[in-house]
Amino acid sequence: NQHDFKRLLAFHSISQIGYILTSLGLCTALGIAGGLYHAINHTLFKGLLFLTAGSVLYATGTTYLEKLGGLARKMPQTTALFLIGAFSISGIPPFNGFYSKWIIYQATFEKAAGGSIGYALVTVVCVVTSVLTLASFIKVGHSVFFGQANPELGNVKDPPLGMRVPMWILATLCVLTGLFPDLMLRYIIGPAT
Numbered sequence: 001n002q003h004d005f006k007r008l009l010a011f012h013s014i015s016q017i018g019y020i021l022t023s024l025g026l027c028t029a030l031g032i033a034g035g036l037y038h039a040i041n042h043t044l045f046k047g048l049l050f051l052t053a054g055s056v057l058y059a060t061g062t063t064y065l066e067k068l069g070g071l072a073r074k075m076p077q078t079t080a081l082f083l084i085g086a087f088s089i090s091g092i093p094p095f096n097g098f099y100s101k102w103i104i105y106q107a108t109f110e111k112a113a114g115g116s117i118g119y120a121l122v123t124v125v126c127v128v129t130s131v132l133t134l135a136s137f138i139k140v141g142h143s144v145f146f147g148q149a150n151p152e153l154g155n156v157k158d159p160p161l162g163m164r165v166p167m168w169i170l171a172t173l174c175v176l177t178g179l180f181p182d183l184m185l186r187y188i189i190g191p192a193t
Contacts, residue, residue, distance in 0.1 A: 005053045005063035008140060009046065012089065015129050016042045022122060023104045026111050033193045034103035037184060041096040041177060045088035048170035052082040055159045055167070056144060065140070070149025074156040077164055079145045084171040086141060088178070090134035096178035101130060 020042065023035035055078045056071065057063050072079040088095040091102075105123055112119035158164065177184050 003065050005056060005065060005068070005140065005144060006050065007063075008065075008136070009049050009053055012133065012136070013042075013046060015133060016046065016089065018129070019101065019104055019126065022126065023107055026107050026119075028107055028111065029193055030103060030110060031107040033185065033189050034100055034107050036192050037103060037181075037189050038097075038100035040184075040188070041088065041100045041174075044170055044173050044177065045085045045095075045097060048081060048085040048167055048174060049089065051163075051167045051170065052078050052085060055081075055163055058159050058163065059156045060153055065143040067150060068144045068153070069147035070145075071153070071156060072145040073149075074153070075145070075158045077158045078167075081164075081167045081171050082141065082145065084174055086137040088174045090137055091130045092134070094175070094178045096174050096181075099178055099181040099184075101126070
């Protein structure tokens with residue numbers, strides 16, 4: 001039960017690296033493709049999420065979840081950017097995390113269909129982990145952006161443009177790499193695989 005926004009994001013890296021290593025460990029072309037795609041996606045959505053946490057810290061002076069709340073009205077751009085990152089890491093379509101996780105599910109399922117029943121369990125664990133990730137980000141989103149507003153945070157606003165532009169770039173890439181997975185697979189992931 002984590003109470004710090006940035007630390008919670010760091011702990012989520014463990015499960016995402018787990019996806020990548022699981023996929024690469026299958027030693028199949030599809031597994032390697034899924035692992036590489038998810039590594040790129042993880043860089044994008046986790047970078048975005050850490051920048052939103054930094055924006056919250058900049059605006060409020062804290063990342064402690066119990067001291068935050070109700071920031072959606074005061075920080076609408078940061079909230080929208082956080083949601084894009086949260087949907088991406090949770091594997092919600094059409095964001096990038098969905099497609100890389102889908103490839104990983106396919107790769108583990110293919111391995112299970114080849115007679116290795118243990119891989120069926122790996123597929124189930126991967127899907128359940130996605131659901132738990134979504135549940136965790138619903139809780140974080142509520143605690144930081146949609147929960148009861150903290151009266152001490154009355155003068156809070158979105159960070160300056162110089163801090164928002166990098167977040168919008170990463171958010172755009174989260175959407176584009178999700179909307180055009182075929183281009184990612186053809187021009188980046190395929191050659192690397």
